[in-house]
Amino acid sequence: MNADAVLRIENLGHSYGRFKVIEDISLAIGKGETSALIGPNGAGKTTFYNAISGKFPPTRGKVFLNDEEITGLPSHRVVAKGMCRSFQITNVFTELTVAENVFTPLIIQQKKHFKLYGSVYRDRQIVEKAMHTLEQVGFADRADQTVSSLAYGDKRLVEMAIVLARAPSVVLLDEPTAGMNPEETENMINLIKKLAKVSGTTFFITEHDMKVVFSLAEKIYVLHQGHLLAQGRPEDIRANADVQEAYLGRKVHA
């Protein structure tokens, strides 16, 4: 096992009734490493994400974040420990401004969510951090726009800013480029690369678009029918016969 793993998962499994959606998944993600979880539809990627991010507790196994066990903690406590996630379907505060979207995680992080007086706009600690986050995703000049008025790709960037605002050590991105046009996809890839390099954030993404996966991931995990089929560097995964079979449904003779 990786000694300085930031996210470590041991024998994770989840069942709905008697149906085992995911089973016996163990992996360790190194600090600052960008990795991807891939697999055909129904492989259990979203269930895996939900089970480790606190949407529901996993049926079996353990999750460690920075060597601290977080198995089964509710989502808000997982976030407090330093892991934040995005969702497949854009999950933002639609009728609020871009700035307010980013203020929200910062208010909670700084434990000002029960503060009943004063304005966030006059709270320099929050405004500066929010603007810093918005600059990272290239949104600083549109802080006052209502999110509902933005294009789809931009909404996904706002969600990215929400996720990044608290400077989490691990960021889970569930299909960050889903529904994006090629240009938006390119921008997202560059953004994640830049953030991983500059802030040292550990990104763990799921993705359908193999172009995105291979241009981002330093390590790839392949999920198939609830099991971890393979893991390794992109070139190893590319050449792996089992993976090709899982995706193409037949044996490939190499």
Added chain:
Amino acid sequence: MAAQKRHNLAGPAILVALLFVAPLVMPVYWVMVLSEILIMGLMAMSFNLLFGFTGLLSFGQGAFFGLGAYTAALMLQNGLGNLFLILLAGMLVACMAALVVGFFSVRLDEIFFAMITLGFGMMFFSIAHNWIAVTGGSDGLPVFALPSLVLFGAELTFYTPTSMYYLVLVAVVLGSALLWLIVHSPFGLILKSLRENKQRVAFVGGNVSRLRIAAFAISGTFTGLAGVLFCLFNNMASPEFMHWSFSAKPVIMSIIGGTGVFLGPLFGAGIFFVLEQVIIQYTENWMLFLGIVLIPIVLFFPDGVFGTLHKKFLKKS
């Protein structure tokens, strides 16, 4: 740099000034109507903290209004005549009850939340209606001696409609100012975030249940304040304050006035009572005509009357 939000306080300041001079030019009867508008407006604004700002439709606000009223009536009947103490006690009792009701209700959403709060409201109604020894049953609790207030050595009493109006006005202005502060605070922004997307709040570290309970308790507290004032104004606490049909009033007022603007529900209360006064001159069946008036309001003023006008004339962008 995120633009600092500038609040235009000229409108509210003019409104408060007008309300202060209103009794000088108004017949006493309308001063009383205005008192009722202010009290119910405070109730509606407290309700709207939950509905318009947090996205929770509470159908049991009457319980907290009634608890405020009964607390005041019971204290006065037992010789506890300190005005501040009565106001504080009424708010405290309503707050405690709202914490308990909130604890059991906030895990639900939408119609389920509306139904469980309605259920709790009717529980309180039944207690007030049937526990005759304490609450006076369906007759309610009458109040004979009103509290007075000693200010700068002078004793103020509230037995005339105009003096009562000023008591109500000062309390409602202070209550609304506190609500306004809360709505615009960091907590207030989190409430709006909850309204927009509670899952996202949970996934940036917010404890959704706890935040909602806090909102519910604050709403209940100010509803309790409105209840105390209504008991003093009305000279009685009655179980009907806790009935679900009474809880529907702030809902209707907020929708008439507009749930998206802070003062919308207050204007909704104004429209509600003025309509009642006008229609009642012609017919007893004023609710029928209220319905007829409500339909075009909902159709043509989707953000409420005040909300739509506010959008049109004040927020040109």
